[in-house]
Structure formats: C-alpha cells, structure tokens
Amino acid sequence: MKSLYTWSAILAIVFASVIGDVLLARAMKQVGDVGALWRRAGLGVVIGRTLGNPNFLFGVTAMAVAFFSLLFALSWGDVSLVAPAAASLTFIGNAVAAKIFLHEKVDRRRWIAASLVAAGVALLAG
Amino acid sequence: MLSHGMKQTGSISLNHLQGVIFAVLNPWVAVGILLLLAFFATYMTALSWADLTYVLPATSLGYVLLALVARFVLHEHVSPLRWLGIALITGGVGFVAGGPALTTHPHTAAPVDEPCAVAASPLLAKDARNGAPGVEL
Numbered sequence: 001m002k003s004l005y006t007w008s009a010i011l012a013i014v015f016a017s018v019i020g021d022v023l024l025a026r027a028m029k030q031v032g033d034v035g036a037l038w039r040r041a042g043l044g045v046v047i048g049r050t051l052g053n054p055n056f057l058f059g060v061t062a063m064a065v066a067f068f069s070l071l072f073a074l075s076w077g078d079v080s081l082v083a084p085a086a087a088s089l090t091f092i093g094n095a096v097a098a099k100i101f102l103h104e105k106v107d108r109r110r111w112i113a114a115s116l117v118a119a120g121v122a123l124l125a126g
Numbered sequence: 127m128l129s130h131g132m133k134q135t136g137s138i139s140l141n142h143l144q145g146v147i148f149a150v151l152n153p154w155v156a157v158g159i160l161l162l163l164a165f166f167a168t169y170m171t172a173l174s175w176a177d178l179t180y181v182l183p184a185t186s187l188g189y190v191l192l193a194l195v196a197r198f199v200l201h202e203h204v205s206p207l208r209w210l211g212i213a214l215i216t217g218g219v220g221f222v223a224g225g226p227a228l229t230t231h232p233h234t235a236a237p238v239d240e241p242c243a244v245a246a247s248p249l250l251a252k253d254a255r256n257g258a259p260g261v262e263l
Contacts, residue, residue: 021182024169025181028173034171091183091186094178094182095179102178110180110222113219114218116221117186117214120186120212122211124189125189
C-alpha cells in the first residue's frame, strides 16, 4: 500500500515537472533570445516580459506542484527510490513531451542522450 | 562559450538543489535559495537559446559534479555502479552536445539547418526582436 502511494507521488512529480519544463521552455521561446533582448531593451524588460508570460507562470506553478509532490513522496518512500525514479523518468518524459508539444526535433542522438542520462541518473541517485 | 558558461552555472546550482532536498532545515538555506534563483535564471536563459531536449541533459552534469564533490571534497565512497552512472551521464551529455544540437542555437543556426530548429527558435527570436508577440507554431 505504501509503495502504491510512493509510486503515485513519483508519477505526480514526473508529470508536474515535465509539464513545468515544457511550459517554461515555451515561455522562453516566446520571450526570445534573452541576451539580445537585454542588450536592446535592458534587464528590466527581460525580467518583466518573462514574469508576465502566462506560460512562465503556469510553468512555475507546475514546478511548485512537483516540489510538493516530492515532499509527499519522500514522506512515504525512501529517498534512494524516489530521487532516482523521479529524476530519470522526468528525463524520458521530457524528451517525449518536447517532441509532442514543443515540436522539437528529437532525433536519434537526443533519444540516446536522454536514455543514457536517465540510466546514469538512476544509477547515481540510487 | 555562453552556453558553456550557462551549463556550468546551472550544474553547480543543481548540487545545491540536491542539498536542499536532503537538508531543508540547515542554516545555509538562504544561500541555497539564492543559488537556486541563480540556477533558475540561468536555466531560463539557456532555454531561450536552445531546445529543452538540449538544455536538460546538459544540466544533468550537476549529478556528475555532485558525485565528484562527494568523492574528492567530502571523501565519500563512490561505488563502481555510481561511477558507471557518471560515465553514462557524461556520455549522454557528450552525445547531445557533440553534434547538430548546436544548430538549435539561434545565433549559429543557418537557414538550411534542422528544419524544426529553424522553425522553432530563430523565427520566434526574430519575431521578438521586431517587438511582435510570439507566433504559435
């Protein structure tokens, strides 16, 4: 029963952080090149345009949900399970979500990279 | 060079992200939050330049750094399995950083490069430069 709770919380972390990452990435693509914008309009405009972007706000909210899901998961399960499982599944989920929602060109090179990193993180955080 | 700097900054802060999880109630929490903010700002900046599937594996170098700090600064034991994990992450990051991924960078992306990358970032960047709202693709 406890492991069911733990895995539900892990899935919640993965979902929330993937959604958060995708929204944040989309927000920053809408804001545009931060370096160029800073040179042209100043840091205030960069910050204002970023904080005023709805995708950014939803993304940060999703990240907060992910963080609290992490706290729940840690209260139910061991950190040696929660940390690697959540982190490595997030990498895979992000690759899938970036392809579907951001229309990024996730070629074979990036799939291999995501898988290697996910496996490595699972080993390292375990 | 810029993205390399961003990655390093992001990685270092990611260590503290781990630290904060393991020790929420320590006196360094203010420093941790500041570093998290710095991580977040640089992460956002990196995302404005490159694809999510490019930035994310790169930030995972933070895990490698964490393990190396644990080994050489804190003198913790790092098991062979964890060294394998370090090798896998490093290999994965090398994979994504080594090739066409760099063409997603708006500054280096030529019009003939990856069609998706050209469609996604430089158009939007150009659009933002003209002061128009972002285009939904």
